[in-house]
Amino acid sequence: MSGTVHLVGAGPGAADLLTVRAARLLGEADVVFFDALVPPGVLALAPDAQKIPVGKRCGRHSTAQRFINKRLLDAARRYRTVVRLKGGDPMLFGRAQEEISFLGKNRIKVEIVPGITSALAASAELGISLTLRGVSRSVVFATPRSADGESSGWARAVAAADTAVLYMAAGDAVRVRDALMASGKSPRTPVAVAESVALEGQALHAGDLQTLPELAARCAGGPALVMIGDVFAAAQAAAWRSLEPRAASQTA
Ligand SMILES: C[S@@+](CC[C@H](N)C(=O)[O-])C[C@H]1O[C@@H](n2cnc3c(N)ncnc32)[C@H](O)[C@@H]1O
Numbered sequence: 001m002s003g004t005v006h007l008v009g010a011g012p013g014a015a016d017l018l019t020v021r022a023a024r025l026l027g028e029a030d031v032v033f034f035d036a037l038v039p040p041g042v043l044a045l046a047p048d049a050q051k052i053p054v055g056k057r058c059g060r061h062s063t064a065q066r067f068i069n070k071r072l073l074d075a076a077r078r079y080r081t082v083v084r085l086k087g088g089d090p091m092l093f094g095r096a097q098e099e100i101s102f103l104g105k106n107r108i109k110v111e112i113v114p115g116i117t118s119a120l121a122a123s124a125e126l127g128i129s130l131t132l133r134g135v136s137r138s139v140v141f142a143t144p145r146s147a148d149g150e151s152s153g154w155a156r157a158v159a160a161a162d163t164a165v166l167y168m169a170a171g172d173a174v175r176v177r178d179a180l181m182a183s184g185k186s187p188r189t190p191v192a193v194a195e196s197v198a199l200e201g202q203a204l205h206a207g208d209l210q211t212l213p214e215l216a217a218r219c220a221g222g223p224a225l226v227m228i229g230d231v232f233a234a235a236q237a238a239a240w241r242s243l244e245p246r247a248a249s250q251t252a
Contacts, residue, residue, distance in 0.1 A: 002108050003030070003080040005072050007090040007099065009115015010034075013199035015041035017121065022113050030079035033072065037087035037223055039199060046083070065095055069102040076108045087223075089117040093143055093167050117141070119165035122194040122225055125202070128234055136162035136231050143167045144176050159183035163229035170195075170224035173216035177209055180228070185209055189228055192235040196222030206235040 006025050011017035018026075026032065026046040034043060036055035043051055054068045075082045090096045090112060103110050119141055123130050130139045140161035142154045145168045158164040159180055169176050170193055181187055187210035195203040201222050205215040209228065216224070227235075 003076045003078075003082050004109040004111055005076050005082045005084055005099075005103055006111050006113055007084045007086065007096050008113040009089045009117075010038045010042050010085050010087050011116040012088055012118045012121035012197050013037070013039050013042075015039075015045060017116050017198060018042060018045070019113060019115065022115065025081065025083055025113065026085075029081050029083040031075050031081075032083045032085055033068065033075070034085040035087050038085050042085070049083070065098055069099055072099060072103060073106050073108060076103065086115070087118070088121075089115045092117050092141060118167070118194075118197050118223070118225055119227075122165070122192075122197045122227065125197055126192065126194065126204070126235060128192075128231055130163045130165070130229075130231060132231050136229055138162045140164045141167065144169050144172055144179065155179040155183040158228065159185045161229070163231055164227070166226040166228065169226040170216040170219055173213040173226070176226065177212040180209060185228070190230060190232040190235065191215060192227040192232040193219065193224055194227060195219045195224040197225070199223075204235065206232065 008022045008025055023045050029046050029049040031050045031052065032043065032046045033052050033054045036053070054071070072082060072084060084099065086094045086096070091114070100110050131137065138161045140157050142158050142164060143166060144154050158166065166176065187208065189209045191207055191209050191212050193205040193215045195201070199222065201220060203220065205218045207215045212226065
C-alpha cells in the first residue's frame with residue numbers, strides 16, 4: 001500500500017497563518033518536502049518528520065521539477081503521510097499540477113490543502129481591500145514570467161483589470177512597466193511593491209507605474225509582489241497595518 005501525498009499551502013510565512021488542517025498534517029507527517037520560502041516556524045510544526053529541502057526560489061530552480069516528482073513518488077511508496085509544503089497556496093504559481101499529474105499516473109493518492117496566497121496576505125497586512133465599491137470590481141493574479149515558447153497575454157489581462165497582483169515580477173520591473181503602459185495602463189496608476197509579506201524584513205514601496213523600476217530596486221532581495229490599481233492610492237500614505245518587521249521569534 002502506498003501512502004498519500006498532501007500538497008499543503010504553507011501560507012505567506014507566519015506559522016499562525018496556516019490552516020488547522022495543514023498544522024495537523026505537519027504533526028502527522030513522516031516526511032516533509034519543503035520549498036525555499038517556507039520559514040523554520042512552519043517546519044517546527046513537524047517535529048517528528050524527516051525534512052527535505054527541495055528549494056526553488058523563483059527563477060532559481062535548484063532542484064529540477066522532475067527530480068522532485070520522483071522523490072515524492074519514492075517517499076509515497078515508503079511512507080504513509082508525505083507532505084509537500086509549498087509557499088502561499090499550492091495551486092497558484094506553484095507547479096502543483098505537474099506533481100498531481102505525475103503522482104496520479106503512478107496511482108498515488110494526492111490531497112490538496114489550500115494556503116493563504118501571498119497576494120491576500122499582502123492585502124491584509126496593508127489594510128487595503130483588493131475590491132472596492134465604485135473603484136475595483138475585478139482582480140487578476142498574474143505573472144509576467146513564462147516558460148519558453150509559452151504565449152502570454154498577461155499584460156492585456158492586467159491592463160483590463162481594476163486591480164492586479166503580479167507574482168515573480170519585481171525582478172523584471174522595466175519590462176513589466178513598459179508592457180503595461182503599451183497595453184494602455186496609465187503611468188499614474190498607483191503601485192505597491194510588497195516585499196517579504198508576513199516574514200522578517202517585510203517592507204512596502206509605494207508609488208505609481210511610471211516609478212515601478214525604482215520601487216522594485218528598493219527591495220532587499222526578499223520575495224515581492226507588484227500590486228497595481230487605484231485601490232493602492234492609499235498605500236502611499238498608509239503604513240502597513242502591522243508593518244513592524246516581524247521578530248524572528250514570531251516566524252521561527
Ligand atoms: C513561485 S511563486 C509562489 C506563489 C505562492 N504559491 C503563493 O501562493 O503565494 C513565488 C512568488 O510569490 C510571491 N511571494 C511568495 N511569498 C511571498 C511573500 N511572503 N511576500 C511577497 N511575495 C511573496 C513572490 O512574487 C514570489 O516571487
